[in-house]
Amino acid sequence: LMVWLRRTTHYLFIVVVAVNSTLLTINAGDYIFYTDWAWTSFVVFSVSQSTMLVVGAIYYMLFTGVPGTATYYATIMTIYTWVAKGAWFALGYPYDFIVTPVWIPSAMLLDLTYWATRRNKHAAIIIGGTLVGLSLPIFNVINLLLVRDPLEMAFKYPRPTLPPYMTPIEPQVGKFYNSPVALGSGAGAVLSVPIAALGAKLNTWTYRWMAA
Secondary structure (H helix, E strand, C coil): CHHHHHHHHHHHHHHHHHHHHHHHHHHHHEHHHHHHCHHHHHHHHHHHHHHHHHHHHHHHHHHHCCCCHHHHHHHHHHHHHHHHHHHHHHCCCCCCCECCCCCHHHHHHHHHHHHHCCCCHHHHHHHHHHHHHHHHHHHCHHHHHHCCCHHHHHHHCCCCCCCHHHCCCCCCCCCCCCCHHHHHHHHHHHHHHHHHHHHHHHHHHHHHHHHC
């Protein structure tokens, strides 16, 4: 019974984190947020997505102990988000209204770190977490390149629940800094390591809680 309860708890945590990551993507990745604030938004988007990816991926990977699980988890997140995009499309929005993050390559780096260090948990946290934070903003540059005329789309398809103070404005590109990818990678690398440690610790806490 305890084995069944323990596994159920783990899988429940995995589903909750994956669903939350999808909701975070919808909030941080739609046209309004992603384009109004231009580069500033890209940094926030990068940090939020790298930390959300690493906490769930390392939790799931350490639970199974199998390299490749992080990539599988990132694939689940990607599928969830594409389904959410379909829901927005059904409401009359363009199918690319939600910007889907490029999670999978970063998750593959986490898996490779875990595999190359012979399943060393601490190496996965420090090296893998750093690689995820560094790489995700770089991979997500493709989103900036593929979004079609984003400001016009933001005006044409405003969010129905958008408050007045969030009405679209002209992006202030380069006002605060000139390299959002570098800033996103730097901040992501620093923050992803403690968040990865949290994911690993959640794995331990779950076992202890179920064993009590």
